[in-house]
Amino acid sequence: MTDGMFHLHILSWVVLIIVFFASYSNFSDRLGPSKYFKPLLMVQRLFALLVIASGAYIFFDVDQTSPALYGIKFLSGIITIGLMEMTIAKKKKKKPSRTFFYLAVLFIVITIALGIHLPYGVIPKLF
Numbered sequence: 001m002t003d004g005m006f007h008l009h010i011l012s013w014v015v016l017i018i019v020f021f022a023s024y025s026n027f028s029d030r031l032g033p034s035k036y037f038k039p040l041l042m043v044q045r046l047f048a049l050l051v052i053a054s055g056a057y058i059f060f061d062v063d064q065t066s067p068a069l070y071g072i073k074f075l076s077g078i079i080t081i082g083l084m085e086m087t088i089a090k091k092k093k094k095k096p097s098r099t100f101f102y103l104a105v106l107f108i109v110i111t112i113a114l115g116i117h118l119p120y121g122v123i124p125k126l127f
Contacts, residue, residue, distance in 0.1 A: 009054035016047040048081045080107040096118040
C-alpha cells in the first residue's frame with residue numbers, strides 16, 4: 001500500500017507544481033483573471049489536499065530511519081503549499097507577489113531535494 005501512496009504523492013506534487021505555475025500566469029496584473037483562473041485554482045487546491053493527505057500518510061506510516069529529516073520535509077512541504085496559496089492571494093488582490101513567488105519556488109526546490117535525499121527517495125532506491 002505504501003508504494004501506491006508514494007506514486008500518488010509524486011503524481012500529486014508534480015501536477016500541483018504545474019497547476020500552480022499555470023494559475024499564476026493566468027492572472028494578469030492589468031486585465032485580471034482569465035476565464036481559466038478559477039478552475040485552475042480549484043484544481044490547485046484539490047491537489048494540495050492530495051499532497052498533504054498522501055504526505056501525512058507516508059510520514060506516519062513509513063518506518064523512519066531519520067525522523068528529523070522527515071519532519072523537516074513535512075514542514076517544508078506545508079510551508080511550500082502555504083506560500084503557493086499566499087502567492088495566488090497576493091496576485092488576486094493586485095499586490096506585489098513576486099517575492100512570495102520566488103520563495104515558493106525556493107521551497108519547492110528544497111522540498112524536492114529533501115524528498116530525493118531521504119531513504120525512501122529516488123536516489124537511495126537506485127543504489
